[in-house]
Amino acid sequence: MKTNIIRIGSALAAVLVAAPALAQDLTFWSWRQEDRAAYEQFIETFEAANPGITVNFETFEATNYNTILSTALAGGTGPDVMMVRAYGGLENVASAGYLEPLSTETIPALADFSEASLAAESMRSDDTIYAVPFASQTQLVIYNKALFDANGIAEPQSWEELEAASQTLLDAGIIPFANGTATAWQNETVTFGLGSSLMGKDFYDELMAGTADFTDERFTSALGEIAELAATYFPDGFIGLDYASAQQLFGSGMAGMFVGGSYELATFRSMNPDIELGVFAAPGAAAEDEKLVGLYFDGGYAANAAGANKEAALTFLNYLAGQEFGQAFADTLSNISTVPGVTFQDPLLAEVNELKQSSIPYLMLAHFRYGEPSGSVLIQSEMQKLFAGETTPEAIGEALTTGLAAWYEPFKN
Amino acid sequence: MPQLRMTGRGLWITVLIVPPLAFVALFIVYPIFSAFAYAFFDWQGLRRGDFIGMENFHAVLFVEPYRSWTLNAFKNNVVVFFALMVLQNGLGFLLAYALWRELPGARFHRIAVFLPVVLSTIIVAYLFKLFLHPLFGVVNISLRGLGLGELAQPWLGQSNTALWSLIVAQAWHMVGFPTLVFLAGMQRIPGEILDAVRMETESEWVKITKIVWPLVAPSATIVFTLLFVGAFNWFELPYIMAGLDGSPFGSTDVLGLYFYRTAFGNVSSGQQNFGLGSALAVLIFIFIALVATVITVRLRAREIQL
Numbered sequence: 146m147k148t149n150i151i152r153i154g155s156a157l158a159a160v161l162v163a164a165p166a167l168a169q170d171l172t173f174w175s176w177r178q179e180d181r182a183a184y185e186q187f188i189e190t191f192e193a194a195n196p197g198i199t200v201n202f203e204t205f206e207a208t209n210y211n212t213i214l215s216t217a218l219a220g221g222t223g224p225d226v227m228m229v230r231a232y233g234g235l236e237n238v239a240s241a242g243y244l245e246p247l248s249t250e251t252i253p254a255l256a257d258f259s260e261a262s263l264a265a266e267s268m269r270s271d272d273t274i275y276a277v278p279f280a281s282q283t284q285l286v287i288y289n290k291a292l293f294d295a296n297g298i299a300e301p302q303s304w305e306e307l308e309a310a311s312q313t314l315l316d317a318g319i320i321p322f323a324n325g326t327a328t329a330w331q332n333e334t335v336t337f338g339l340g341s342s343l344m345g346k347d348f349y350d351e352l353m354a355g356t357a358d359f360t361d362e363r364f365t366s367a368l369g370e371i372a373e374l375a376a377t378y379f380p381d382g383f384i385g386l387d388y389a390s391a392q393q394l395f396g397s398g399m400a401g402m403f404v405g406g407s408y409e410l411a412t413f414r415s416m417n418p419d420i421e422l423g424v425f426a427a428p429g430a431a432a433e434d435e436k437l438v439g440l441y442f443d444g445g446y447a448a449n450a451a452g453a454n455k456e457a458a459l460t461f462l463n464y465l466a467g468q469e470f471g472q473a474f475a476d477t478l479s480n481i482s483t484v485p486g487v488t489f490q491d492p493l494l495a496e497v498n499e500l501k502q503s504s505i506p507y508l509m510l511a512h513f514r515y516g517e518p519s520g521s522v523l524i525q526s527e528m529q530k531l532f533a534g535e536t537t538p539e540a541i542g543e544a545l546t547t548g549l550a551a552w553y554e555p556f557k558n
Numbered sequence: 559m560p561q562l563r564m565t566g567r568g569l570w571i572t573v574l575i576v577p578p579l580a581f582v583a584l585f586i587v588y589p590i591f592s593a594f595a596y597a598f599f600d601w602q603g604l605r606r607g608d609f610i611g612m613e614n615f616h617a618v619l620f621v622e623p624y625r626s627w628t629l630n631a632f633k634n635n636v637v638v639f640f641a642l643m644v645l646q647n648g649l650g651f652l653l654a655y656a657l658w659r660e661l662p663g664a665r666f667h668r669i670a671v672f673l674p675v676v677l678s679t680i681i682v683a684y685l686f687k688l689f690l691h692p693l694f695g696v697v698n699i700s701l702r703g704l705g706l707g708e709l710a711q712p713w714l715g716q717s718n719t720a721l722w723s724l725i726v727a728q729a730w731h732m733v734g735f736p737t738l739v740f741l742a743g744m745q746r747i748p749g750e751i752l753d754a755v756r757m758e759t760e761s762e763w764v765k766i767t768k769i770v771w772p773l774v775a776p777s778a779t780i781v782f783t784l785l786f787v788g789a790f791n792w793f794e795l796p797y798i799m800a801g802l803d804g805s806p807f808g809s810t811d812v813l814g815l816y817f818y819r820t821a822f823g824n825v826s827s828g829q830q831n832f833g834l835g836s837a838l839a840v841l842i843f844i845f846i847a848l849v850a851t852v853i854t855v856r857l858r859a860r861e862i863q864l
Contacts, residue, residue: 208802208824209822211822211823211830212822212823212830215830233829234823237823237829325692326715326806327712327714327805327806328801328805329801329802329803329805329806330803380692380693381692381693382692382711382712382715383692383712383715384712384715384716385690385691385692385712385713385714385716386691386692386693386712386715387687390691390693394693514829516829517623517624517829517831518623519829522803525803526803526807526808527807529715529805529806529807530806530807533715533716533717533806535717535807548623551622551623
């Protein structure tokens with residue numbers, strides 16, 4: 146008996162002494178403060194399957210996240226694994242060499258990811274992937290089903306039907322669109338959430354091929370239509386209405402529609418658990434025009450190139466790229482996971498996933514945020530001017546094309 | 559014995575001086591010099607590239623689009639400075655005079671005027687954002703209630719009202735500070751002088767312009783200089799009320815926001831440039847230091863020793 150106790154005791158002591166040497170502690174940074182509980186659950190699953198690796202999840206304020214992360218990485222105190230932004234935001238961090246390059250050798254699951262999602266987490270200069278993409282976001286129109294049903298409105302198939310539906314809501318004393326444009330980035334959301342189908346796939350292809358620029362009639366007339374719709378069917382004084390107030394207008398059921406990203410769905414549901422939501426792609430001019438949503442990728446999970454536990458970090462990234470995590474991510478966070486083969490139990494998410502099959506990239510973010518002035522900064526302030534009646538769609542086309550010519554090669558001539 | 563006392567004293571002085579000196583050197587002098595140094599390098603994101611001399615300074619001052627952004631932000635700072643000079647310092651002086659003259663309720667008003675200063679800028683900014691809400695804001699609702707519905711506007715969404723809305727919020731927030739400083743200055747004016755004036759005239763106007771104003775010159779020096787520094791470093795209130803981009807379309811953009819955006823990027827532009835940001839910071843620093851010195855020297859010269 147006594148010897149047993151001694152044996153057990155010494156075994157325990159050995160474990161305690163050896164444990165710190167075996168255990169690999171990973172720090173994992175994120176800007177998703179609101180998802181902490183979910184991530185802790187994911188991490189628990191991972192830790193159970195990978196004994197010896199522990200992951201500490203730390204979150205930071207979203208708007209300053211890139212600054213905090215870059216500063217920490219530059220100072221050598223960065224995390225082992227981190228959420229990074231996509232496109233230009235990724236390049237900011239990756240170009241400094243802080244991120245571990247990834248490939249299908251280190252993360253085999255990446256082979257099945259969509260090309261667009263991997264492009265969002267690659268640098269243009271070396272065509273190398275630096276992060277496992279986690280979610281796609283879709284810019285579309287979210288509507289309040291109960292209000293639509295009560296007023297006998299069906300999902301509009303053409304721009305005219307969209308205007309008619311808005312008028313019906315207005316006549317019923319309901320604000321048709323909740324959106325406000327005082328918060329700069331909301332202007333970009335409204336523009337491409339409403340305008341992607343009006344602009345059309347051909348315009349996008351020609352723009353990318355360098356045969357069209359923003360003075361193109363398809364682009365400028367779309368801006369004109371959007372401004373006209375906003376003037377009549379957005380809330381009174383919408384140019385002074387900030388993002389949070391707009392969300393509240395829709396969440397509280399005072400407004401029928403909200404132009405926004407699929408990320409809003411979870412927000413509206415938590416604001417108002419009884420709200421019944423629907424989504425549609427803003428239509429083109431005619432009913433037969435292809436209905437397009439604006440699609441982009443949110444960010445990805447990356448490993449620190451100078452991290453002390455790189456092997457464990459890669460193990461964790463492999464978990465984050467896997468089907469099991471993708472499914473859990475979609476189920477718990479109501480987000481469109483980029484992991485291929487994930488199914489969506491939530492009918493609304495399934496519909497968003499369906500809608501995103503015909504899309505054009507969320508234009509400025511995907512292609513025009515690589516230099517100063519960025520396309521986003523330009524379109525945001527120019528649309529604010531248009532909504533305030535201080536410019537015209539044609540002038541915006543000019544301003545975008547000449548502004549971007551400062552760094553965007555195809556526009557230089 | 560005196561020898562020993564001297565070393566003891568010297569030791570004391572050293573012990574007392576070195577820690578704060580080290581603190582200042584580490585947390586103030588070093589960052590300023592490193593920002594100076596950063597401004598001379600080419601930065602890719604946060605990675606320092608080659609030494610490029612004055613190129614960053616040249617870019618923010620003379621190369622588009624930075625040139626017009628810099629000019630626009632600077633112009634707005636100038637407007638803010640002069641507007642606050644009138645609304646905050648001017649009103650502060652009048653309030654101080656009223657309090658000093660002990661008009662009825664002076665005791666209550668002395669506290670009421672200073673109370674907003676104690677509130678955090680974040681609270682004030684949120685409050686005013688709510689007041690100015692286009693649909694539910696107390697300003698628009700009051701206007702509609704008074705039958706002045708056509709005056710109700712999206713205050714923060716129009717280029718001609720946005721900056722002024724912020725200025726009014728700032729003046730409301732800080733007017734208590736110059737009031738207090740002026741009041742302290744007025745209370746130092748000797749009673750004999752005031753008695754002498756009373757023999758000559760009963761006019762308040764003469765009293766203010768000929769006696770009080772010249773004699774509170776030291777207070778004016780302080781509040782003018784501080785307002786100048788504050789107006790050109792303005793950041794928190796516009797950041798909360800108008801956002802990092804100086805919405806709408808740059809009409810509330812000020813140097814502080816512009817510097818932050820340039821150095822650290824923002825979510826919707828994705829660009830970070832420490833070099834340009836540091837160059838801007840250095841220029842702002844030099845400008846403020848030079849002008850503040852000139853203001854102080856000029857205003858000191860007109861102060862009267864009692």
